[in-house]
Each structure stands twice: as structure tokens, then as C-alpha cells.
Amino acid sequence: xxxxxxxxxxxxxxxxxxxxxxxxxxxxxxxxxxxxxxxxxxxxxxxxxxxxxxxxxxxxxxxxxxxxxxxxxxxxxxxxxxxxxxxxxxxxxxxxxxxxxxxxxxxxxxxxxxxxxxxxxxxxxxxxxxxxxxxxxxxxxxxxxxxxx
Numbered sequence: 001x002x003x004x005x006x007x008x009x010x011x012x013x014x015x016x017x018x019x020x021x022x023x024x025x026x027x028x029x030x031x032x033x034x035x036x037x038x039x040x041x042x043x044x045x046x047x048x049x050x051x052x053x054x055x056x057x058x059x060x061x062x063x064x065x066x067x068x069x070x071x072x073x074x075x076x077x078x079x080x081x082x083x084x085x086x087x088x089x090x091x092x093x094x095x096x097x098x099x100x101x102x103x104x105x106x107x108x109x110x111x112x113x114x115x116x117x118x119x120x121x122x123x124x125x126x127x128x129x130x131x132x133x134x135x136x137x138x139x140x141x142x143x144x145x146x147x148x149x
Contacts, residue, residue: 011138022115023037025115026040026111026115029111029115030111033104033107033108034104035104035108038061038063038067039071039074039080040108040112041060041061042057042061042068042071042072042075042081043080043097043101043104043105043108044105044109045057045060045061046096046097046101047097047101047102048105051095052094052095052096053092053093053094053095054068054072054093054095057072057095072095075101078100079098079100080097080098080101080104081096081097081098082095082096082098084096
């Protein structure tokens, strides 16, 4: 990438490019299991982080609630999760992974871990910690509701 172009020196360009590189690699690997990045986030939240409700999942993934509703519908249709009402109250729904969902979560967890290790391994420990802190600083107090991740 040429440093002659000012576009290439912009933080947005660099961060977006890194994100797209990581997205492309991960999406290719996850697709072999029939899983999208957003589905992976839901599988992890529900299966590994004790996220129980659609509202909690939206907050966990940092996306808008309508996007979570569509995601859950698709995942339920594919047999990855089940939704259930509490005490017959349709306004309160809990989500849980099915056996297939747990299987996919475990298989994809290895892929995600390997991808993270690949990129984190390019930095020494101090640089990695600094990078993560800088990303946190840049996203702090940004209240944008994303429709996709």
C-alpha cells in the first residue's frame, strides 16, 4: 500500500481495511459450518457468556434489537437455538442453544481463536495491550446502534 496516497494514512481507512481482512478470513472459515459472523457472536453469547434474552443479546453483540430478532428467527429455523416464553408471557423470551448449536459453537470457537491468535501474534504483548486500549478509547461514548457487525 503506497504511503503517497493520503487516503491510506487515514485512521478510518486503516481500521476498516483491517476489519475487512479479518472479516473475509473468518467468514470463509465459518461458512464451512453454515455460520455467519453474527451467528457466531450469538452462539458465543448464549453458549459461553450466559446471555439469555434477545435484549441481552442485542447489548452483548452491540447491534440493534430488530437485527437480533431477524438473527434469532434465522438461527431458530436452522435448528441452532430454541426460544421459550417464561410463564406463558410472550413478551419475555429466553433463548438457548440446541445440541446442533452447541456443536457449531464448539467447532467455530476454534476457528475464531486461531484467527485472533494469528493477528494478535503479529504484535508483542505491550503493543497488543496498547492497541486494545486505543480501540477502546476510540469507541468510548460512541452510541451508534449498528444493524450489522
